[in-house]
Amino acid sequence: MNSKIKKILKKKNKSKIICLTAYSKNIAEEVDKYTDITLVGDSLGSVLYNYKTTRKVTLINMIDHSKSVRLGVKKSLMVVDMPYKTYSSNNSALKNAKKIIKETKCDAVKLEGGKNIINQIKILVKNKIPVMGHLGLLPQTAKGKFKSKGRTAKEKKQLINDALLLQSSGVFAIVLECVKTFTAKQITQTLKIPTIGIGSSVYCDGQVLVTDDLIGLNNTNIKFVKKFVNIKKNINLGLKKFTIEVKSKKYPSKKHSY
Numbered sequence: 557m558n559s560k561i562k563k564i565l566k567k568k569n570k571s572k573i574i575c576l577t578a579y580s581k582n583i584a585e586e587v588d589k590y591t592d593i594t595l596v597g598d599s600l601g602s603v604l605y606n607y608k609t610t611r612k613v614t615l616i617n618m619i620d621h622s623k624s625v626r627l628g629v630k631k632s633l634m635v636v637d638m639p640y641k642t643y644s645s646n647n648s649a650l651k652n653a654k655k656i657i658k659e660t661k662c663d664a665v666k667l668e669g670g671k672n673i674i675n676q677i678k679i680l681v682k683n684k685i686p687v688m689g690h691l692g693l694l695p696q697t698a699k700g701k702f703k704s705k706g707r708t709a710k711e712k713k714q715l716i717n718d719a720l721l722l723q724s725s726g727v728f729a730i731v732l733e734c735v736k737t738f739t740a741k742q743i744t745q746t747l748k749i750p751t752i753g754i755g756s757s758v759y760c761d762g763q764v765l766v767t768d769d770l771i772g773l774n775n776t777n778i779k780f781v782k783k784f785v786n787i788k789k790n791i792n793l794g795l796k797k798f799t800i801e802v803k804s805k806k807y808p809s810k811k812h813s814y
């Protein structure tokens with residue numbers, strides 16, 4: 557097993573796992589200093605391309621951004637989202653996962669779903685491709701308004717069953733998105749592998765957020781997003797200073813001219 561995955565598994569019940577997204581080298585370089593898992597999420601569709609859903613994100617989009625991220629990731633585990641409809645069958649899942657790994661040199665892939673994609677997950681694991689699961693709110697297939705999951709006893713039971721199925725199929729961790737606190741807590745306590753929460757309470761073994769959201773580069777009003785810093789303020793400061801110096805002919809000085 558990948559030594560980075562081993563390290564992440566050992567954190568269960570000991571210390572929190574950090575997972576952050578990156579879509580390019582420069583952000584990846586900073587993220588990599590703090591995170592256990594760098595995720596090239598297909599959220600890049602909405603964050604960078606303004607798509608209403610992640611369904612328009614292509615394999616080429618994911619591979620291109622991942623190649624850039626690879627340049628910035630030195631120590632964390634690099635996971636790449638398999639985009640919508642690239643793992644509809646066992647054959648396409650294996651072919652596309654192999655392509656992602658070969659072209660981006662990432663460590664693992666992430667797929668959204670439970671029982672419905674269990675054969676695809678099994679085939680990847682059998683072929684020694686590390687897989688991260690994703691349950692709860694599944695942005696690739698969510699219809700209509702985004703709402704929390706695991707709210708009723710029936711939904712809770714189904715999520716626990718899906719989580720157990722993913723675990724027995726060999727995924728090394730599961731993202732729980734927008735899962736009700738009591739359900740996320742029980743899944744986390746039931747599983748031997750870690751859960752990584754997003755809007756799914758403090759009881760998960762780790763937390764993931766879209767980096768652009770938490771640094772205030774992307775404006776969103778999603779309930780689970782906390783803006784830890786407003787990076788736009790600094791960007792604007794730099795751009796304003798540049799504009800002032802160009803207009804006043806202070807820049808470029810001799811030092812910055814050939």
Ligand code: KIV
Binds near residue numbers: 596597731
């Ligand atoms: O696409 C993504 O960035 C994700 C995380 C937010 C979990 O799947």
